[in-house]
Amino acid sequence: MVQIKGLQKTTLVDYPGKVACTVFLPGCNFRCGYCHNADLVCSAAALPTIPEKEFFAFLASRKGKVEGVCITGGEPTITKGLPEFCKRVKDAGFLVKLDSNGTNPSVLRRLIEEKLVDYIAMDVKAPIEQYSIVSCVDTDTGKLAESIGLIRESGIDYEFRATVIPDVFTDETVKAIGKAVCGAKRFFFQQFQPSKKAMGERYRDMEPLPAEALESFGRVMRQFVGEVGIRK
Ligand code: SF4
Structure with missing residues (x-):
């Protein structure tokens, strides 16, 4: 059983090309300063839980209208029972899209090998050597590299993506990230x-970078990746 802490009943943007719903699972092993989900990351026990039974009854009622379920967090791969939950969703006839920070390649490997996931969106938040500055915890970057390789070679649909943190991103940053994901199919920049809910105080009123900067990042990333997109 997983603890579902939030449900967005319909989304047209979370699963590329699909009508989906999104479930939010609690907890995360990162503490990114720009994270808007502090409640879900740090104090999920205080949030109400949607029983799995209720969620699957909802899902059955959406058959034919919703094609997929996006599983996000927090970081879903730290939830015990994630593979079993994905299997239930698949058995109910829905596609599964997983959002991950890439820290648990063994979980990703199992989901891929057992065909329990149809689309993976993995954050590549920063160049490897700067990762802990963004994640705000000691980060095993070897595991991130393993996840990148695993996803890139998986044969399933996927994207790598990054939020454009103004105090981290430059053309040089993007070049270093591009080298880490070189040969990938798709990369999205998220503005x-x-x-006010950001975990790190300095991100509460920081100005985003201008659109031209993101366009420049797109040009740099296109040297490394097949398709590059910008999400506002
Ligand atoms: S990995 Fe995602 S959910 Fe976890 S702290 Fe960072 S932004 Fe928040």
């Missing part, structure tokens, strides 16, 4: 949004 940074300041938020």
Whole structure:
């Protein structure tokens, strides 16, 4: 059983090309300063849980209207029971899209090998040597590299992506990330949004970089990756 802490009943943007719903699983092993989900990451026990039974009844009621389920967090791969949950979703006739920070390649490997996931979106938040500055925890970057390789070679649909954190991203940053994901199919830049809910104080009123900077990052990333997109 997984603890579902949030449900977005319909989304047209979370699963590329599909109508989907999104479930939010609790907890995360990172503490990114720009994260807007502090409740889900740090104090999920205080949030109400949607029983799995209720979720699957909802899903059955959406058959034919919703094609997929996006599983996000927090970091879903730290949830015990994630593979079994994905299997239930697949058995119910829905596609599974997983968002991950890439820290658990063994979980990703199992999901891929057992065909329990149809699309993976992995964050590649920073160049490897700067990772802990962004994740705000000691980060095993070897595991991130393993996840990148695994996903790139998986044969399933995927994207790598990054939020454009204004105090980290430059053309040089993007070049270093590009080298880490070189040969990948798809990379998305997500514009940074300041938020009063951001975990790190300095991200609460930081100005996003201008659109021209993101366009420049796109040009740099195109040297390494097949398809590059920018999400506002
Ligand atoms: S990995 Fe995602 S959910 Fe976890 S702290 Fe960072 S932004 Fe938040």
